Amino acid sequence: MGVGKTTIGQKVAKKLYRDFIDIDQEIEKEFNMPTTEIFKRFGEKTFREKEKEVIERFSQQKLKILSLGGGAFLQEDIRDICLSNCIVFYLDLSWDYWKERISLLIDSRPVLQSKSLEEIEDLFKTRQEVYSYHHSKVNTNNLDVDEVADFIVDSLKVAWEIHEPL
Numbered sequence: 001m002g003v004g005k006t007t008i009g010q011k012v013a014k015k016l017y018r019d020f021i022d023i024d025q026e027i028e029k030e031f032n033m034p035t036t037e038i039f040k041r042f043g044e045k046t047f048r049e050k051e052k053e054v055i056e057r058f059s060q061q062k063l064k065i066l067s068l069g070g071g072a073f074l075q076e077d078i079r080d081i082c083l084s085n086c087i088v089f090y091l092d093l094s095w096d097y098w099k100e101r102i103s104l105l106i107d108s109r110p111v112l113q114s115k116s117l118e119e120i121e122d123l124f125k126t127r128q129e130v131y132s133y134h135h136s137k138v139n140t141n142n143l144d145v146d147e148v149a150d151f152i153v154d155s156l157k158v159a160w161e162i163h164e165p166l
Contacts, residue, residue, distance in 0.1 A: 002101045003091045004145060005067040011149035013065040016156070024069045026054050035069075052078055059085040074130050083133060087159070089152055090134035095124055097141050 006022050013020035024035055027050050031038050038047050051072055058066055059081050066086065072078050082088050102120060115123070136155055140148050 003093045007145050008148050009065050009067040012152050015153045018063050018065050020065045021058050022067045056081055088134045090131050090137045092137050092139045094141050
């Protein structure tokens with residue numbers, strides 16, 4: 001949440017000539033309202049069910065760059081779908097760097113609203129454990145968007161060269 005998945009994903013997609021899919025935006029299109037409103041009107045359970053459906057649909061499509069919301073990977077079903085059907089990159093940002101972004105995130109992230117800094121830090125640390133399931137990790141602390149995107153593109157190219165069918 002708030003690590004730059006959408007911005008970085010868009011850059012990676014552009015560099016690889018792929019379609020970029022922001023899962024939260026797709027859900028917002030289907031409900032015709034922002035995520036915060038979906039949470040308020042229908043609740044988190046409904047949002048998470050739709051999230052799983054949308055991720056499952058897009059993860060079956062080849063040559064797409066997907067960006068999942070910060071809470072998606074907390075669901076074991078979604079984690080399994082992604083790890084089986086996609087190459088999962090974990091954009092790792094330390095708490096010290098991430099907490100500098102909190103003021104920019106609060107209004108658009110329902111899960112952060114009305115929480116103390118201590119509760120937000122607990123949420124952050126709890127999610128770190130779940131995010132440990134991935135195919136590749138990028139520490140983004142001191143990197144800009146282009147550096148992270150280039151790292152991901154280069155990693156994918158190397159993987160392709162290693163596993164290229166004969």
